[in-house]
Structure formats: C-alpha cells, structure tokens
Amino acid sequence: MQTHFSYKNIMEMEQRQRAVFINSLGGFKSVCLIGTKNKTEQTNLAIFNSLVHIGANPPLIGFVVRPDSAERHTLNNILETGFYTINHINENIYKQAHQTSARYPVEISEFAATGLNEQYHPNFFSPYVLESHIKLGVAFKEKINFSINETIFIIGEIQDVYLPENCINIDGFVDIEATGTITCSGLDSYHTTKKISRLSYAKPNTFPVKV
Amino acid sequence: MQTHFSYKNIMEMEQRQRAVFINSLGGFKSVCLIGTKNKTEQTNLAIFNSLVHIGANPPLIGFVVRPDSAERHTLNNILETGFYTINHINENIYKQAHQTSARYPVEISEFAATGLNEQYHPNFFSPYVLESHIKLGVAFKEKINFSINETIFIIGEIQDVYLPENCINIDGFVDIEATGTITCSGLDSYHTTKKISRLSYAKPNTFPVKV
Numbered sequence: 001m002q003t004h005f006s007y008k009n010i011m012e013m014e015q016r017q018r019a020v021f022i023n024s025l026g027g028f029k030s031v032c033l034i035g036t037k038n039k040t041e042q043t044n045l046a047i048f049n050s051l052v053h054i055g056a057n058p059p060l061i062g063f064v065v066r067p068d069s070a071e072r073h074t075l076n077n078i079l080e081t082g083f084y085t086i087n088h089i090n091e092n093i094y095k096q097a098h099q100t101s102a103r104y105p106v107e108i109s110e111f112a113a114t115g116l117n118e119q120y121h122p123n124f125f126s127p128y129v130l131e132s133h134i135k136l137g138v139a140f141k142e143k144i145n146f147s148i149n150e151t152i153f154i155i156g157e158i159q160d161v162y163l164p165e166n167c168i169n170i171d172g173f174v175d176i177e178a179t180g181t182i183t184c185s186g187l188d189s190y191h192t193t194k195k196i197s198r199l200s201y202a203k204p205n206t207f208p209v210k211v
Numbered sequence: 212m213q214t215h216f217s218y219k220n221i222m223e224m225e226q227r228q229r230a231v232f233i234n235s236l237g238g239f240k241s242v243c244l245i246g247t248k249n250k251t252e253q254t255n256l257a258i259f260n261s262l263v264h265i266g267a268n269p270p271l272i273g274f275v276v277r278p279d280s281a282e283r284h285t286l287n288n289i290l291e292t293g294f295y296t297i298n299h300i301n302e303n304i305y306k307q308a309h310q311t312s313a314r315y316p317v318e319i320s321e322f323a324a325t326g327l328n329e330q331y332h333p334n335f336f337s338p339y340v341l342e343s344h345i346k347l348g349v350a351f352k353e354k355i356n357f358s359i360n361e362t363i364f365i366i367g368e369i370q371d372v373y374l375p376e377n378c379i380n381i382d383g384f385v386d387i388e389a390t391g392t393i394t395c396s397g398l399d400s401y402h403t404t405k406k407i408s409r410l411s412y413a414k415p416n417t418f419p420v421k422v
Contacts, residue, residue, distance in 0.1 A: 003376040004332075010270050010369065017383035022267035024385035025347060025372060027241030027299055028394035028404060029264075052261045052275055053240075055360045056233035059221050062275075064263055088238060091407060095419055102413035113415070121215075136236060141359055148353050148366055149266045155359055158221065161236060165214040172228035173397050174235035182407065183239035183394050186384050188422070189409045193239060193394060193402035196302060201399070202313035204324070208306055211399070 024186040031184040033097055034063070035085040035111075035118075035127040036077030043118060043127050045110035046074045047100045049184050051086065059158035061086065061138065067150035073106055078154060082140045083125045087132035090180035094190045096131075124160060133179040134163045173198070235397040242395040244308055245274070246296040246322075246329075246338040247288030254329055254338050256321035257285045258311045260395050262297065270369040272297065272349065278361035284317055289365065293351045294336045298343035301391035305401045307342075335371060344390040345374045384409070 010018060030051035037043045048071075054060035065075050078084050089097045096114040104113055111118050117130035124137045137160035144153040167175045177193050184190050199208040221229060241262035248254045259282075265271035276286050289295050300308045307325040315324055322329050328341035335348045348371035355364040378386045388404050395401050410419040 001376045002373055003379075005372040005374075007270075007368075007370045010372070011268075013383065015268065018270070019267040020383035021379075021385060022270045022369065023264055024383070024387060025270075025345065025369070026262050026264045026272055027243060027387065027392055028239055029241055030238030032238060050263045051237050052263050053234055053237045054275065054357065054362055055277075056230040057222075057226065058360075059218075059229070059233045059236075060360060061237055064265065064273075066266075094407060095410065098410045098419045099413050102415045104415050108415075134236065142357070144355060144357070144364075146265065146353070146355070146366065149269075149271060151265055153355075153364070155357065157218075158233065158236070159218045161216040161221070162213055163216075165212045168214075168232075172224065172231035172235070173400070174232060176235060176238065176396050177402060181238055183404060185387050185404075186409075188412070189384070189388075190407045191388060191404035192407060193396075193404050196305060196393065196401045196403060198397075198400045199306065199309045202310050204313045204315050204319075208309045 020187055028183040028185050028191065031089055031182070033087040033089060033100065033129050033132065034074050035087060035129060036074050036081070037126055038077045038080055042107065043109040043111050044073045044077055045100050045114070045116065045129065046071060047097050054155055060141065060155055061136070061158060062153055062155045065152040065154060075152065075154070078140050079143070081125055084138050084140070084156065085126045085128045086136040086138055087129040088134040088176065088179070088181040090133055091182055091192060093131045094182060098188065121160065121162065128162070134174070134176060134181060136161055231397055239394040239396050239402065242300055242393070244298040244300060244311065244340050244343065245285050246298060246340060247285050247292070248337055249288045249291055253318065254320040254322050255284045255288055256311050256325070256327065256340065257282060258308050265366055271352070271366055272347070272369060273364055273366045276363040276365060286363065286365070289351050290354070292336055295349050295351070295367065296337045296339045297347040297349055298340040299345040299387065299390070299392040301344055302393055302403060304342045305393060309399065332371065332373065339373070345385070345387060345392060347372055
C-alpha cells in the first residue's frame with residue numbers, strides 16, 4: 001500500500017526521525033573514509049556518505065560537509081594542508097568506519113581509536129587506510145558554500161589511485177563489487193551488492209543489452 | 212596485487228576509458244529517474260547517478276548536471292517550471308531507466324520511448340514514474356555553477372514523498388532495499404543490495420552494535 005507524506009507532514013516529524021527519514025530517501029550512497037592530517041601531524045579519519053563524480057578530464061570528485069563539529073576536523077585539515085585521501089569501505093571494516101562518526105576530541109585520531117591503520121605512499125602528505133582496497137589521493141581544488149543551509153561542498157582532483165590490478169576491465173571499468181566495496185542507506189545501514197549486469201551504451205533506436 | 216595510477220597515467224588514458232575509470236572510483240551511486248515537463252506539456256525523463264543528501268530541516272536534495280545535451284532537457288524544464296520528480300529505480304525497470312540516457316530529440320518523451328508510464332499526483336506539475344516504488348516531488352531552490360568545470364549543481368526541496376507504507380520503520384528509517392531500490396557503479400553497471408546490518412549511533416567510548 002502506497003502512502004504519502006507532504007512537506008507539512010515532514011516538517012512536523014520529530015527532528016531525529018525526520019533526519020533518518022530524509023537521509024533514507026536519497027537512495028544507496030557512496031560511502032567512504034576520508035583521511036587527513038594537520039600541520040602538526042595529527043591524523044583524522046571520518047566517514048562520509050556523499051561522494052559524487054564531478055568530472056573525468058581532469059578527474060574531479062566532490063563531497064558534502066555538514067555543519068557538524070565531527071566533520072569539521074576533516075574540513076579544517078583539508079583547508080590547512082590541501083590534501084586528503086578517499087578510501088572505499090569493505091565489509092571487514094564497516095564497523096570501524098561507522099565508529100569514526102563518534103565525536104572524538106581533535107587530539108584523538110580515529111585511526112588509533114578504531115584500530116584502522118595509517119598507510120603512506122610516496123609524495124603524498126595525507127594518510128590512506130591500509131585496510132581499504134580502493135584508495136584515492138586527492139588535492140583540494142574548490143570550496144563552495146551552499147547558501148540555502150550551512151552545508152559546504154568540497155571538490156578535489158584525483159592525484160593517485162591505488163587498487164587491485166585484477167579488478168580493472170580493458171575498457172577502464174573498475175569492478176568495485178569484486179573488491180568488496182559496500183554501500184549504505186540512511187545514516188547507519190550498510191549493504192553489500194550483487195551485480196545485475198552492465199548495459200550497453202544507450203542509443204535512440206536500439207534497446208540496451210547486457211555486456 | 213595492488214597497482215598505482217598517477218595523475219599523469221590518468222590524463223594519458225584514452226578519453227572514453229578515462230571517463231569509465233574515473234566514474235567507477237566514486238563508489239556505488241544513488242541512481243534515479245528525474246521526471247519533468249515543460250510549459251507546453253512535453254514530458255522528459257532522464258537517469259542521474261549523482262543524488263546527494265543536503266539537509267533534513269528543511270528537506271533538501273541535490274544532484275549534478277553534466278554539460279551534456281541529453282541532461283540539458285531536464286535542466287531546462289526545471290528552470291522553466293520550478294518542479295521535478297525523483298524516482299527510485301528497481302530491477303524491473305533498470306533497462307528502461309538506462310535507455311533514457313540515449314540522446315532523444317527534445318520532442319520525443321523518454322516515457323513514450325522506453326515504455327515507462329507517467330503518473331500525476333494532486334497539486335504537482337511534474338510527472339512521476341508509475342513503475343517506481345519510492346518517488347519524491349521536488350521544488351527547485353538553487354542552481355550552483357561549479358567554476359572548475361562546466362558542471363551545475365541543482366538543489367531542491369522535497370514537497371511530497373510517495374512510498375510503500377510497510378517499508379517505514381518506527382524511527383523514520385526507510386528500508387529502500389525492501390522496496391527493491393537498486394544502485395549503480397561506473398556509467399552502466401547496476402546492482403541489487405543485501406543488507407549487512409544497521410549500526411547503533413556512534414559514541415566515543417563504546418563500539419557500534421547491530422540494531
């Protein structure tokens with residue numbers, strides 16, 4: 001049975017219930033761990049579920065920062081140093097990944113607090129997550145303030161990609177399901193995936209077929 | 212075996228290969244159909260894989276429009292009329308959903324071309340997708356031009372939500388997996404999901420448990 005919620009119904013919900021409800025409606029999300037370090041070598045790790053593709057030439061990726069103190073540590077480090085890492089989450093580390101959303105004080109690193117390990121690669125300042133299977137080194141490019149509420153959008157350029165060699169198809173497609181990357185819904189629900197299929201490039205006078 | 216791609220390696224890729232590669236790296240995406248109509252009652256339907264949560268109070272949702280003619284029909288209709296619908300995609304309609312990305316001329320509706328059905332709800336201008344299980348009526352609020360490339364970010368406010376009554380938990384969580392909502396990766400790979408678990412709200416001195 002279909003039901004309907006109007007804008008008025010939504011605004012009359014209890015605040016936490018509304019946050020959970022609205023966060024669920026955007027579909028399955030791209031969830032990742034963002035690793036940063038400040039100028040005094042203090043590391044930070046935080047989970048974000050708002051990764052979005054911005055462009056391939058040059059390779060640009062964006063994410064939303066909510067006006068929230070836990071996420072502000074990540075933002076401050078990015079603005080202070082210009083670099084961050086984006087690390088895919090797999091089923092082996094999803095609890096630790098979720099735990100990074102706890103409001104730790106700035107002097108406690110979520111790496112140490114959750115047991116995830118820092119990893120460094122040549123010529124890159126920010127810490128990667130050792131246990132992640134697909135990881136990107138990103139250079140900060142642009143900060144956009146959304147005037148409609150207090151959210152901030154951060155765009156960065158991909159500098160380095162580390163991933164398993166055998167997950168890359170000849171056409172450039174990366175089989176992230178094969179590497180164990182998971183997705184999330186709402187604020188706290190984690191899901192593995194099962195491929196239905198890839199579909200051929202869509203053209204007006206044909207119908208897509210499985211490739 | 213881990214492998215590494217530098218920025219230089221990425222920029223030296225063939226253009227189509229790079230687009231497929233970079234689109235894969237952002238993780239599993241929130242994929243949906245956006246339904247619009249222009250002032251002369253011509254409908255349009257287009258698939259987008261960049262839905263992102265912006266806020267719950269008020270309920271705001273955003274998506275990226277690429278500088279691409281197929282997507283411009285959606286953008287033009289939104290700017291002309293102020294309204295659009297966001298419709299979740301399920302396994303029964305993923306081929307039709309993918310097919311909406313073909314470059315149909317503006318006078319051909321992707322509803323008619325793909326066999327998906329328009330549905331109208333009271334007091335809302337734009338067409339919903341009858342075959343979708345979770346659908347949002349959205350009012351346009353803000354257009355942001357990302358100066359770094361030619362992409363555009365559209366923010367809208369959720370006015371109406373239609374969904375199955377039995378998928379809503381008492382705490383506001385919507386079980387979108389139970390409704391059949393799917394996710395995608397790269398430009399053309401579609402996936403169902405399997406829930407690992409929901410986790411409790413993270414606090415510094417405890418470890419998250421399944422809820």
